[in-house]
Amino acid sequence: MLLLELLLVAGSFVVSPEIAGAAALPIDGSMDNIRALGQVLYTRYVFLFRGAGAVLLVAMIGAIVLTLRHKPNVKRQNPLDQVGRKPSEAVKVVKVKSGQGL
Numbered sequence: 001m002l003l004l005e006l007l008l009v010a011g012s013f014v015v016s017p018e019i020a021g022a023a024a025l026p027i028d029g030s031m032d033n034i035r036a037l038g039q040v041l042y043t044r045y046v047f048l049f050r051g052a053g054a055v056l057l058v059a060m061i062g063a064i065v066l067t068l069r070h071k072p073n074v075k076r077q078n079p080l081d082q083v084g085r086k087p088s089e090a091v092k093v094v095k096v097k098s099g100q101g102l
Helices: 002-021 033-041 046-067 079-083
Strands: none
Touching: 002 046
């Protein structure tokens, strides 16, 4: 994955001179800022934009993998046992006399 990202970054520098040599984008005064920013991002800097997205995706997956640890001494829930239990197994009714503890 890292090699693919490096190739994307290297490829964007090879492609960038062609795009930089192209005519300027037709951004006039009637276009609002968000539309102009989107037009620049998705035409001139599309490879760098995608590369940054790939780097963020790999970082997110790496953070999840690094923090996911299974500890052997931790009790885990078993949903099938919880759903399949009977009320007689779950509740124990104890009659306590008034004034006495358990």
